[in-house]
Amino acid sequence: MKKGKLFFAVLYVLWLALFVVVPIALLLFQSLTSESGQLTLNNFVSYFSSGTYLRMTFNSIFYAFLITLITLVISYPTAYLLSQLKNRQFWLLLVILPTWINLLLKTYAFIGLLSRDGTANSFIGLFGISPQQLLFTDSSFVLVSSYIEIPFMILPIFNALNEIDRDLVQASRDLGANSWQTLWRLIIPLSMPGVKSGVQSVFIPSLSLFMITRLIGGNRVITLGTAIEELFLTTQNWHMGSTIGVILIIAMVATMVITRERKKSVLRRGGK
Amino acid sequence: MKKLLSALFAISLVIVGLFAIQRYLVAKENAAAGTSGSGSKVLNIYNWGDYIDPSLLTKFTKETGYRINYETFDSNEDMYAKVKQGGTSYDIVVPSDYMVEKMRREKMLLPINRKKFKGFKYYDKRFLNKSFDPGNKYSIPYFWGTLGIVYNDKFVKRSEVESWDQLWSSKFRDKILLVDSARDDFAFSLISMGKSVNDKRPADVQAAKAKLDALMPNVKAILDDEIVMYMVQEEAPIGITWSGEASEMIAENKHLHYVIPKEGSNIWFDNLAIPKTAKHFKAIYKFLNFMSEPKNAAQNAEYVEYSTPNKGAIKILPKSVTGDQQFYPSNKTLKNLHVYSDLGQKWTQIYNDLFLEFKMTSR
Incomplete structure (x- = not known):
């Protein structure tokens, strides 16, 4: 039995080492070396002294924040509603269904919807409104990205809501809390872990979106993803590309730390 | 658990089945071309996506017996990186002008043997001897x-x-x-x-x-x-x-x-060139000569719809194509x-x- 456990551990450790530790180490190494292979901090210096990169960083964080906020505002009520429904697994399946479709296909579908003679413009045309420029705008970029990220926000919130003991809700009503108080004092705090992991799984990938910035945003929305794509594919400056990669990893770790579950504080609040 | 196991089993079965079908199709293709699957009668081409008439590849295999492994890339830089890593032994690549210059300088291309490649006579002089490869020592223009x-x-x-x-x-x-x-x-x-x-x-x-x-x-x-x-x-x-x-x-x-x-x-010019990873030289020169044949170059130009530098092909192509000032x-x-x-x-x-x-x- 013990041997079996050890065997599983070996596989896991190997996997971690090969596909997590080594790549990150290589990335870090690339970011800390120059073209000629010397150790240097120059890449980081030029990153933080370049107005272009800093503005791009700001853009990335701003759009990721916006996308997270929008998905959260839509997802929480949706997840709550889903958790109250009778056939909730079925409705949940409908929410998850779009994630089975390739990202590129979904993006192209939006091109059909948003283009000059697309569905959206024909629809407003029915009311006599002339065609609007919908593609290649900030809002279309945020719309499409939010659409793509929404299932990843709904799912963890739904799971958290679903795990709340129904008896607790009944108890709260018995003790005289109205629906609003029950929601605010009981359901929302208890579903916080779901919200946090939803925020993580939306905010982090949104930081480095790149394909949508070009296809839908027409390169009018520039994020760090655009820069990484260019540095690796066009100019082949892997060192600078890795530097941005390392900075993104740091930003992601920061997000994880900020939104991580603080078990102790929850207990303390419970003790009050 | 039982359900999971049977699902796993079903997936494995599908994979094995697909693999067998793939093997069978390759074998059939080889049999049709009169070659055996393994062995050295192959040619590895690395080209841009949708940049050759596929029926020409079939024709080449039929005429010469060489089976073609055809892979595609999206950008010169992708191709450069892959050739530089040297993992795959490509025999023919299709770099653009500035990339020919770069690869030539970095000794990543092999010179074209004029004794084995006889096609230059078909090419329009206006498209030869360009600054990126003086005397076309390393490259043959493909489209421009x-x-x-x-x-x-x-x-x-x-x-x-x-x-x-x-x-x-x-x-x-x-x-x-x-x-x-x-x-x-x-x-x-x-x-x-x-x-x-x-x-x-x-x-x-x-x-x-x-x-x-x-x-x-x-x-x-x-x-x-x-x-x-x-x-x-x-x-x-x-x-x-x-x-x-x-x-x-x-x-x-x-x-x-x-x-x-x-x-x-x-x-701009996209050019046929031989990278240093090349191995199948007999097949390479057969292919280069084959593609320079005016008849084949014209067929290819009609499929790809780019401008051909092959003056023999220009003569064959309809006037409505070659007389178009937009592209010629x-x-x-x-x-x-x-x-x-x-x-x-x-x-x-x-x-x-x-x-x-x-x-x-x-x-």
Whole structure:
């Protein structure tokens, strides 16, 4: 039995080492070396002294924040509603269904919807409104990205809501809390872990979106993803590309730390 | 648990089945070509996507018995990286002009043996002996094209886009799609100022960037290959792109036309070359000779719809194709077209950094 456990551990450790530790180490190494292979901090210096990169960083964080906020505002009520429904697994399946479709296909579908003679413009045309420029705008970029990220926000919130003991809700009503108080004092705090992991799984990938910035945003929305794509594919400056990669990893770790579950504080609040 | 196991079993069964079918199909193909699956009768080609008539590959296999492994890439840089890593032994690659220069300099190409390759006599002299490969020691031109302006005659008159400078006109506000390529967007900016497309003077390149910034209010989007779809859908009336993409657009929307502005432009070449990873030399020269045969080159040009440098093929192709000034421009226009040279790592980086900055310019 013990041997079996050890065997599983070996596989896991190997996997971690090969596909997590080594790549990150290589990335870090690339970011800390120059073209000629010397150790240097120059890449980081030029990153933080370049107005272009800093503005791009700001853009990335701003759009990721916006996308997270929008998905959260839509997802929480949706997840709550889903958790109250009778056939909730079925409705949940409908929410998850779009994630089975390739990202590129979904993006192209939006091109059909948003283009000059697309569905959206024909629809407003029915009311006599002339065609609007919908593609290649900030809002279309945020719309499409939010659409793509929404299932990843709904799912963890739904799971958290679903795990709340129904008896607790009944108890709260018995003790005289109205629906609003029950929601605010009981359901929302208890579903916080779901919200946090939803925020993580939306905010982090949104930081480095790149394909949508070009296809839908027409390169009018520039994020760090655009820069990484260019540095690796066009100019082949892997060192600078890795530097941005390392900075993104740091930003992601920061997000994880900020939104991580603080078990102790929850207990303390419970003790009050 | 039982369910999980049977699901796993079913998936494995499907994988094994698909694998068997694939093996069977390959074997059948080989049998049809009269070759055995293993062995050295293969040729590994690494080309751009959809850049050869597939029936020519079948024909080649039928005539010579060599089986072709055909792989595709999206950019010169991808191809360069893969050849440099040397993991796969490609026999023939198709780099563009500046990439031929770069690979040649880095000794990544093998010279073409003139005793084994006899096809140069079919090629138009105007497209040989270019600066990126003097004397065509390492490369054979495959297709060529230009950079220019596509316009939609429903919204724009030809006389409004005959010069690069006209693009800056305020009447084109939010009407232009640009190709997402630092080199090409800087090229027309530099040309419009009377400078060389290979300019390496900081002041000139900065001025070209400033001029591009001034164009930004007119730029609707900066796109890759999607530009074809967007121009066909009439999302914008003007697009700056390569002649190859332009011909695809025109094939799908008759209102679109292509102009090479009168100040001149870039001329580019994609070339057949032999990388240092090559192994199957007999097959390589058979293939190069095969592709240079005017009949085959003409068939290929008809499929790909790019301009061929093969003068034998030009004779065979219908007049409606080769007489089209958009894609086979006159000698007078050709004189004004310039080939890109490899800028080197430092200047490639400068151009691209400035391009990134340009993209961030607000309207």
